[in-house]
Amino acid sequence: MTFVYLLVYVDDILVTGNSKQGIQQTLNLLADRFSVKDAEDVNYFLGIEAHRTSVCLHLSQRKYILNLLHRYDMSNAKPVTTPMASSPKINIHTCVPLSDPTKYRKLVGSLQYLAFTRLDIAFAVNTLSQFMHQPTDAHWQAAKRILRYLAGTPTHGIFFSAKNTLSLHAFLDADWAGDTVDYVSTNAYIIYLGK
Structure with missing residues (x-):
């Protein structure tokens, strides 16, 4: 067929x-x-770069990341090793609300598109997306931290092996009421297709 x-x-x-x-x-x-x-052969489509060899297909958004860093004056930012700090946890009651949340919303929207090939930022972007209605300066700093992380990892992306088996493996975990504001559980999952 x-x-x-x-x-x-x-x-x-x-x-x-x-x-x-x-x-x-x-x-x-x-x-x-x-x-x-x-x-x-596809090399670039809708901001996604495709690099194919005999052993793999690598999808990344390097150019998109560099443009994003430039747009937010973070091209020379000092890189960090993780996209989000583990503490303190940010919530709606932390710090001062932004007077104009437009810039924050645009950045988080851009990061959501970037998460197509950068699964390593998905949790941090999802967390920041929960505060789109009333972001604070702490949320803005957390969003800029993601940019600092991206400054050190612009070529990361998704790797598909040419000799990949199509076996599916899934793992799930939850923190059971880990949110200290409304006691909602945070669920996380990871799915592997072959390698």
Whole structure:
């Protein structure tokens, strides 16, 4: 059975599948109706860089990270080793509310898009997303810490091995009422597809 997948965003189209012949037929059909550039291996699509070798596919957002650091004047920031400090825990009652939360919301939104390939920041970004309605200066500092972490790890991303097995492994944990404000549990999970 042949599968061909098309990912379309405005005028950018990514075509892939399990059959080179099926992909080529699809590209020919598109070229009959639309102006299509010559097919080439994907290198960059919607801010995601794809680097393929015979042993792997590595997806990253290095250029997106560097642009983000530049936009928030953090290009020369001193890197940190983790995206979020383990203590003190931030909450809605810490520190002074930001007078204009727009900059915070834009940054956290950008970090949410970045989490597609940077799973290592997902927990920190999710935590900061919970304060979009009323961020404080402590939340802003926590968001800037993520930028400092990214300054030291711009090339990190997702690695797919070419010899990967499709076995699925999942792990889950919870801290059982770990939030000291409303005693909500924090759940975390990690899923491995092969390696």
